[in-house]
Amino acid sequence: MAVGMPPATEQWAPRGGSFDIRRILPSAFGRLPAMPSKLLRGMGCMAYTLLVFVIFALAAYTSFSVFVRSGATTVPSVEGMSQTDAANVLADQGLALRIAEGRGRYDDKVPADLVARQSPDAKSFVKRGSTVNVVLSRGPRRVTVPDLRAKTLPLAQAGLSGTGLALGRILEALAPHREAPGSVIEQDPDPNASVPPATGVDLLLAMAAPGERYVMPDLVYRHYDQVRPTFEARGFKLGSIKFERYEGVAAGVILRQFPLPGHPVSREDAISLVVATADGAP
Known part of the structure; x- marks a missing residue:
């Protein structure tokens, strides 16, 4: 027969002494008296926090109401x-x-x-x-475009930088009134125009004008004594003049020329001629 628990009517105790349940659950019996105290402290903290919140809410509502009623x-x-x-x-x-x-x-x-x-x-x-x-507001900031005409490119750049403007496109053209090469003929925007800062200013610079060009006439078979004063009076230079004997041609008649007829020539170009001499001349 299996050994079980003693009947309920019997007082059961372990061998060697009386039975004490606190020896089996000592920790539980030791904490039982402390549980009500911690619970009360927790409830007190919650109540205090709730009270502070309610007081703060009432104060804020009262202040706002007074502020509104005062004419805000x-x-x-x-x-x-x-x-x-x-x-x-x-x-x-x-x-x-x-x-x-x-x-x-x-x-x-x-x-x-x-x-x-x-x-x-x-x-x-x-x-x-x-x-x-x-x-x-004073509106967008504006600056006045300086007058750059007749200034060289470096001076124009310095003037633009000093007023907060930028250098735009640079173009060149033949100067209509013989302005100095490299100087500003025109600008865009115009002088004294009001523009935003950093606006680019386009410049038109004068180009060095080439010398005047002419078409070389045909001087062959013309007399040298007539050609020379005509050319010198108009500022042309006569360069090398050579004399050659040529049978059947009178002395002083031009035989050859350079530049050739029809070629461009300027006052700076030297004109060379070969002129016939009389028979027996060296």
Whole structure:
């Protein structure tokens, strides 16, 4: 027969002594008295935290209510408006407009004479009767184009750099009025034009004009004594003059020439001639 637990009516105890359940669960019996104390402390902390939150919420609500009842209003946005329109919009909210001292500020997005900045900012809460300071726009920053005509390219570049402008395209053309080569004939934009900073200024420079060119006439069989004074009177230079005997041709008649007839010639070019001499001449 299997050995089991003793009957309920019997007092069971282990061998060697009486039975004590606290020896089996000593830790549980040791903590039982401490559990109610920690629970109470936790509930007290929660109650204190809840009380502080309620007091803070009531104080915030009361302050906001007093603030609203005292005549507070929201600042409207007046940026981008004219001075008159901004003053009217602020007056509708019981606020006053004041223009900030100074000449305003440059603004690339807001046209001149419109409100560029405001303080306090839009949607801020202020009391009625408060003042809103605004700064008027002076529009985009502009610079005046200097007069670069008759200046050399280095001087023109220095003038543009000093005014915050950039050098644009550079073109060349023959000077119509004999301007110095390399000097500025025209510019775009024109002098004294008002342009944004860093605008490029195109320059037209004078080119060195080539000498005047003429068509060389046919001098063969013409008399040298007639040709020479005519050319010298017009500024042409006669270079090498050679004399040769040529049968059947009178002395002083031009036999050959350089440049050849029809070729271009300038006053700087030397004209060479071969002239016939009389029979028996060296």
